[in-house]
Amino acid sequence: MNADMLLLGLVWYVVFLFSTTCHEAAHALVAKLGGDLTAAQGGQVSLDPIPHIRREPFGMVVFPIMSFAMGGWMMGWASAPYNPQWAMQYPRRAAWMSLAGPAANLTLVILAGIGIRIGIFTGALQAPQSIGFTHLVVAAEPGALEAVATLLSVGFSLNLLLGVFNLLPLPPMDGFGAVGLLLPESGARAFQNFGMRIRSYSMLGLLLAWWIFNPIFSPIFSLALSALYLGHG
Helix, strand or coil, X not given: CCHHHHHXXXXXXXXXXXXXXXXXXXXHHHHHHCCCCHHHHCCCCCCCHXXXXXXXXXXXXXXXXHHHHHHCCCCCCCCCCCCHHHXXXXXXXXXXXXXXXXXXXXXXXHHHHHHHHHHHHHCCEECCCCCECCECCEECCCCCHHHHHHXXXXXXXXHHHHHHHHCCCCCCCHHHHHHHHHCCHHHHHHHHHHHHHCHHHHHHHHHHHHXXXXXXXXXXXXXXXXXXXXXXX
16 A cells, blocks of 8 residues: 555545544434433543544444455444433434434535635635546645645545435434434334334344445435536536
């Protein structure tokens, strides 16, 4: 692995670590605001990645590095604990907690997009001749801004992927837990109970989500690029 790949891997890991930490911290914060202090007591209402790494060291450190070394891109996972009794008592609050993680990722997409647009507007960055998943913008001239361009590109694409993937309404994805927001309180409680009873099928749901994700994500990614480069085509 050469120096360029090591630098790219470092950028990937910084973005992954920050994005995943924001995702889990958002879950923990909304749970705390809703009355469940479980994650807060574990130190996870924080942008400090250490409490999140401590809870999921394999998903936050080992697997991301392995996935980058084998495939050139980075994935992993983390989790924020919550009290199931609280979720049953306040199912709509629990649904808001579920939605908070993907909302954090989509907020980061918007912020990265704003950074890209500002860079293009000022002339510091420009659209590449060939746009790729992590090659959305490049430095106008060689130099330190190349790392910034990569950081913004990876931040935009990775957070869009994380946000959309987690919004799929399949267990154990956050989108499944957020369904309760569409239901009245009694229906949300029944749905929360249903979700707890099918926890043992979470791996099946995860495999199904991965199987259907690409045909769902591809048009969303294309739409996001159209919005990003609107007026710069």
